[in-house]
Amino acid sequence: xxxxxxxxxxxxxxxxxxxxxxxxxxxxxxxxxxxxxxxxxxxxxxxxxxxxxxxxxxxxxxxxxxxxxxxxxxxxxxxxxxxxxxxxxxxxxxxxxxxxxxxxxxxxxxxxxxxxxxxxxxxxxxxxxxxxxxxxxxxxxxxxxxxxxxxxxxxxxxxxxxxxxxxxxxxxxxxxxxxxxxxxxxxxxxxxxxxxxxxxxxxxxxxxxxxxxxxxxxxxxxxxxxxxxxxxxxxxxxxxxxxxxxxxxxxxxxxxxxxxxxxxxxxxxxxxxxxxxxxxxxxxxxxxxxxxxxxxxxxxxxxxxxxxxxxxxxxxxxxxxxxxxxxxxxxxxxxxxxxxxxxxxxxxxxxxxxxxxxxxxxxxxxxxxxxxxxxxxxxxxxxxxxxxxxxxxxxxxxxxxxxxxxxxxxxxxxxxxxxxxxxxxxxxxxxxxxxxxxxxxxxxxxxxxxxxxxxxxxxx
Amino acid sequence: xxxxxxxxxxxxxxxxxxxxxxxxxxxxxxxxxxxxxxxxxxxxxxxxxxxxxxxxxxxxxxxxxxxxxxxxxxxxxxxxxxxxxxxxxxxxxxxxxxxxxxxxxxxxxxxxxxxxxxxxxxxxxxxxxxxxxxxxxxxxxxxxxxxxxxxxxxxxxxxxxxxxxxxxxxxxxxxxxxxxxxxxxxxxxxxxxxxxxxxxxxxxxxxxxxxxxxxxxxxxxxxxxxxxxxxxxxxxxxxxxxxxxxxxxxxxxxxxxxxxxxxxxxxxxxxxxxxxxxxxxxxxxxxxxxxxxxxxxxxxxxxxxxxxxxxxxxxxxxxxxxxxxxxxxxxxxxxxxxxxxxxxxxxxxxxxxxxxxxxxxxxxxxxxxxxxxxxxxxxxxxxxxxxxxxxxxx
Numbered sequence: 001x002x003x004x005x006x007x008x009x010x011x012x013x014x015x016x017x018x019x020x021x022x023x024x025x026x027x028x029x030x031x032x033x034x035x036x037x038x039x040x041x042x043x044x045x046x047x048x049x050x051x052x053x054x055x056x057x058x059x060x061x062x063x064x065x066x067x068x069x070x071x072x073x074x075x076x077x078x079x080x081x082x083x084x085x086x087x088x089x090x091x092x093x094x095x096x097x098x099x100x101x102x103x104x105x106x107x108x109x110x111x112x113x114x115x116x117x118x119x120x121x122x123x124x125x126x127x128x129x130x131x132x133x134x135x136x137x138x139x140x141x142x143x144x145x146x147x148x149x150x151x152x153x154x155x156x157x158x159x160x161x162x163x164x165x166x167x168x169x170x171x172x173x174x175x176x177x178x179x180x181x182x183x184x185x186x187x188x189x190x191x192x193x194x195x196x197x198x199x200x201x202x203x204x205x206x207x208x209x210x211x212x213x214x215x216x217x218x219x220x221x222x223x224x225x226x227x228x229x230x231x232x233x234x235x236x237x238x239x240x241x242x243x244x245x246x247x248x249x250x251x252x253x254x255x256x257x258x259x260x261x262x263x264x265x266x267x268x269x270x271x272x273x274x275x276x277x278x279x280x281x282x283x284x285x286x287x288x289x290x291x292x293x294x295x296x297x298x299x300x301x302x303x304x305x306x307x308x309x310x311x312x313x314x315x316x317x318x319x320x321x322x323x324x325x326x327x328x329x330x331x332x333x334x335x336x337x338x339x340x341x342x343x344x345x346x347x348x349x350x351x352x353x354x355x356x357x358x359x360x361x362x363x364x365x366x367x368x369x370x371x372x373x374x375x376x377x378x379x380x381x382x383x384x385x386x387x388x389x390x391x392x393x394x395x396x397x398x399x400x401x402x403x404x405x406x407x408x409x410x411x412x413x414x415x416x417x418x419x420x421x422x423x424x425x426x427x428x429x430x431x432x433x434x435x436x437x438x439x440x441x442x443x444x445x446x447x448x449x450x451x452x453x454x455x456x457x458x459x460x
Numbered sequence: 461x462x463x464x465x466x467x468x469x470x471x472x473x474x475x476x477x478x479x480x481x482x483x484x485x486x487x488x489x490x491x492x493x494x495x496x497x498x499x500x501x502x503x504x505x506x507x508x509x510x511x512x513x514x515x516x517x518x519x520x521x522x523x524x525x526x527x528x529x530x531x532x533x534x535x536x537x538x539x540x541x542x543x544x545x546x547x548x549x550x551x552x553x554x555x556x557x558x559x560x561x562x563x564x565x566x567x568x569x570x571x572x573x574x575x576x577x578x579x580x581x582x583x584x585x586x587x588x589x590x591x592x593x594x595x596x597x598x599x600x601x602x603x604x605x606x607x608x609x610x611x612x613x614x615x616x617x618x619x620x621x622x623x624x625x626x627x628x629x630x631x632x633x634x635x636x637x638x639x640x641x642x643x644x645x646x647x648x649x650x651x652x653x654x655x656x657x658x659x660x661x662x663x664x665x666x667x668x669x670x671x672x673x674x675x676x677x678x679x680x681x682x683x684x685x686x687x688x689x690x691x692x693x694x695x696x697x698x699x700x701x702x703x704x705x706x707x708x709x710x711x712x713x714x715x716x717x718x719x720x721x722x723x724x725x726x727x728x729x730x731x732x733x734x735x736x737x738x739x740x741x742x743x744x745x746x747x748x749x750x751x752x753x754x755x756x757x758x759x760x761x762x763x764x765x766x767x768x769x770x771x772x773x774x775x776x777x778x779x780x781x782x783x784x785x786x787x788x789x790x791x792x793x794x795x796x797x798x799x800x801x802x803x804x805x806x807x808x809x810x811x812x813x814x815x816x817x818x819x820x821x822x823x824x825x826x827x828x829x830x831x832x833x834x835x836x837x838x839x840x841x842x843x844x845x846x847x848x849x850x851x852x853x854x
Contacts (some may be wrong), residue, residue, distance in 0.1 A: 011849055012797040016784050019777040026773055027582055031589040 070311030105190035274339035274362035277306020290457035300455035320348035418446035480564020516755020536851030542746035544717035567790035568633030571782035578778035594824030613806030627801030643715035671719025711728030767831035804843035
């Protein structure tokens with residue numbers, strides 16, 4: 001019987017050779033195909049063709065900006081703010097020294113009136129010290145005298161009288177929806193040489209709440225961080241709004257909202273300067289633990305006879321106004337300031353580990369003065385040695401180590417100006433209030449330290 | 461099936477098989493074809509992928525949209541923990557204390573390197589020629605496909621032949637290279653700007669440090685557990701910590717898990733044994749979630765289809781070449797037809813592709829994931845056809 005012939009190559013080797021052969025053929029055949037779509041550059045190293053394509057896109061953008069310049073240039077002005085005159089003082093981070101010129105791009109809303117958004121913290125104390133210059137994007141600035149017609153102190157919008165000229169008709173972007181992103185917008189940046197248009201890339205645009213406005217503003221990304229106050233246009237030539245800042249981040253004030261505010265200013269409606277007669281402070285970890293809430297504005301002092309005296313208590317944490325969340329004392333201040341005096345606001349406060357709604361009627365802003373009466377005494381269990389402070393309450397002269405007062409952070413020199421509803425408490429009032437507090441509970445003191453109100457949580 | 465084989469890959473016997481009655485004893489003869497395993501001829505280790513990936517695809521946004529993109533994003537953390545569990549299994553399998561084990565690891569690394577090189581090179585050439593609009597660097601895309609292709613399973617048990625036993629170990633150990641290189645690729649692909657390899661390698665060491673730190677903490681906890689239930693809680697917590705920390709930092713949970721598993725097998729005590737036993741209990745739901753998410757994340761685009769077929773072919777050629785070369789270079793391996801035993805892809809390729817897709821959520825990476833998933837299913841089917849020559853039991 002003849003035996004079967006043994007193959008020269010093993011089954012594995014034959015299978016391997018066949019597979020490799022087929023793979024090579026398939027590889028060579030498939031490599032002849034081309035995808036119709038252009039390859040997308042995926043790394044920082046762009047291919048030559050991609051670079052050429054990007055150049056074309058940049059050229060298109062440059063052309064669009066140039067066309068936009070001819071269309072909107074007549075509406076743009078540069079308002080120069082000189083701090084040397086008693087007109088404008090710019091405050092806050094990045095403040096310029098008095099006398100340094102500040103060039104702000106402005107938008108002509110009437111033939112003789114332009115709107116300008118002053119940066120955060122800027123204040124106009126008198127309608128003087130502004131000069132305005134009509135300028136095209138290429139024309140040199142021609143200074144001319146101007147006056148501030150109206151100024152919304154809270155929102156920073158100012159209407160400025162400018163040399164009369166025929167203003168071109170601008171189309172406005174409708175609605176307050178976020179910008180189409182990613183994409184480009186064009187900002188008008190002001191300089192002493194005039195207004196210049198510059199494209200800015202917007203990678204993402206979201207609605208963001210701002211206490212100064214009822215309508216959410218729109219984020220535009222950090223690319224426009226240096227252009228606060230600049231008018232913004234879309235590439236189709238429509239006016240999108242003004243750049244402002246929300247908590248340090250650039251945001252777009254939509255054109256529709258801006259124009260409503262401008263109309264209000266033009267009608268001569270008084271800009272609101274509401275006040276609640278309270279001082280607030282941010283929540284630090286100790287106050288958070290004592291109050292039992294993480295965000296809001298803690299009431300540190302309540303003015304005697306003020307609108308909030310009957311409704312608010314020391315230690316209350318205001319978390320919302322008319323249902324709109326309030327995250328910080330600044331947000332509460334701005335929200336109240338833009339409320340017309342006489343309006344009743346519904347304050348949501350966190351008190352005794354529960355939420356309550358307190359109606360408070362806003363009054364016109366005045367300089368608050370906390371009334372108090374003198375007293376004198378000391379209390380060892382509390383850990384405070386106090387003396388009467390004329391007209392304010394009790395002054396802490398010594399804080400005993402390890403006492404409740406020391407743990408609460410009271411210092412020598414602090415003036416206790418209110419406990420609960422008792423204004424200008426005597427030392428006996430302080431001791432009695434502390435004694436009446438349940439062990440483990442918190443007693444809120446309104447303290448004046450370095451002439452600033454301060455809320456102190458004193459735990460029994 | 462050997463004792464070691466019971467915990468290989470994703471943990472040995474599948475829950476489905478455990479639920480099935482013994483073959484041919486309790487069921488009437490006419491019902492036998494309805495048994496999934498008997499009908500499909502699938503081994504326990506491959507049944508989950510074949511079953512759950514299509515379910516995930518049916519539930520995903522491309523079909524029923526029960527698993528919406530938002531719901532899938534919520535499952536990212538679970539997937540990271542599942543990846544960490546897979547990494548731990550591979551780390552526990554990496555026992556290099558004997559010369560034979562070191563030889564097997566060298567052979568597995570060689571086989572994986574050959575597979576990665578061949579598949580990556582072929583796709584680098586193809587993608588360069590195609591100009592496929594994936595939006596990803598061609599080199600890294602080819603590398604990703606190569607890494608996903610290099611993972612393998614030992615396929616259908618053939619009654620305990622010598623080659624199959626060796627292939628089981630090789631299949632466990634050849635996952636190490638793609639996991640480690642994948643850890644670098646994850647960092648490079650996830651970076652917002654092009655990152656040099658040396659910098660990505662630095663991040664790999666940070667991943668290893670996470671694995672060492674959490675692994676050490678886990679080892680201390682395991683040793684002090686008073687009961688099995690307490691130890692189970694510790695193990696689940698440590699697993700969540702590995703996956704969560706690595707996922708949060710944009711690093712590879714597979715690498716961190718691998719390092720932790722390696723540490724537990726090296727450290728004194730019985731940490732490796734207890735972890736292995738307990739992980740077998742929790743791995744199934746994790747793996748099921750991973751497979752369903754992978755299926756749901758598939759986008760059956762033109763690019764995915766074009767990538768899939770060559771991937772199946774190139775992987776087959778590369779696996780055969782890798783097995784052939786490893787058998788001849790490494791004297792420890794005396795078995796024949798190693799490559800044929802490694803045709804079944806297993807799950808790690810899908811896991812690796814899913815992890816890359818979670819780091820780089822682009823349509824291009826979705827196409828890569830879909831291609832890998834389809835190629836895995838095709839590879840499992842191919843493994844049924846290209847069966848190795850039967851050998852006598854060892």
